[in-house]
Amino acid sequence: MLPLAQVAQAAPSDLPFGVVGVVALMAGGLVLLGLEIVLPGAICGIIGSLLLLCGVVSAFIIGGMVGGVIALGVALAGIFLVFWFYLNVLPETRIGRKIFLDSTVSGAGASAPGDESLVGREGITQTVFVPSGLVLVDGQYYEAVSQSGFLGSGEHVVVLGRETLRLVVGKSRAKD
Numbered sequence: 001m002l003p004l005a006q007v008a009q010a011a012p013s014d015l016p017f018g019v020v021g022v023v024a025l026m027a028g029g030l031v032l033l034g035l036e037i038v039l040p041g042a043i044c045g046i047i048g049s050l051l052l053l054c055g056v057v058s059a060f061i062i063g064g065m066v067g068g069v070i071a072l073g074v075a076l077a078g079i080f081l082v083f084w085f086y087l088n089v090l091p092e093t094r095i096g097r098k099i100f101l102d103s104t105v106s107g108a109g110a111s112a113p114g115d116e117s118l119v120g121r122e123g124i125t126q127t128v129f130v131p132s133g134l135v136l137v138d139g140q141y142y143e144a145v146s147q148s149g150f151l152g153s154g155e156h157v158v159v160l161g162r163e164t165l166r167l168v169v170g171k172s173r174a175k176d
Contacts, residue, residue, distance in 0.1 A: 018062060026071065026074065026075055029047075029048045029075075030078040030079070031048070032048030033045060033048040033082050035048075037082070037086045052078075055075065056072050058071075059071030059072075119161055120158065121138060122157070124154060125152070125153055125155045125169075127153055128153050131146045131150070135157060137167070143165065143167070144157075144167035145167070146170065147169065151169075155172075157170060157172050158172045158173075
């Protein structure tokens with residue numbers, strides 16, 4: 001390999017690759033960018049981008065300003081075409097129909113722990129609450145947080161409300 005200073009002053013025939021090398025670098029880069037759309041990870045995209053960059057830089061070295069600008073334009077047009085293909089053509093192919101989701105996913109999940117119907121119900125702590133733990137309400141176990149501070153296991157509590165994923169409980173006045 002030639003040092004960078006010698007590469008900048010070298011004639012195109014002195015370089016290890018010529019126009020064919022530039023075209024190969026850019027074509028490989030575009031192919032890898034196209035594969036990045038389908039394959040997970042970022043390896044193909046990073047390597048493809050580096051190949052395109054090397055192709056454009058090599059074109060500037062070999063072909064001067066005109067060759068470099070042409071290569072840059074070809075690279076940008078190629079990137080545009082790869083993404084146009086991804087958005088407009090690929091979804092209509094057999095492979096694209098397997099990759100892309102074109103229908104809505106519907107269904108019902110379980111109700112949020114401690115939906116509003118549990119507010120006011122009595123329960124028994126199953127673990128020590130410092131300040132959260134496990135509570136048994138109407139035969140079901142729920143994660144809960146105590147508004148009354150420390151609670152021991154086996155204490156009677158009342159459901160005061162709920163947070164996103166857990167109940168809010170307090171000491172039951174009736175059972176104390």
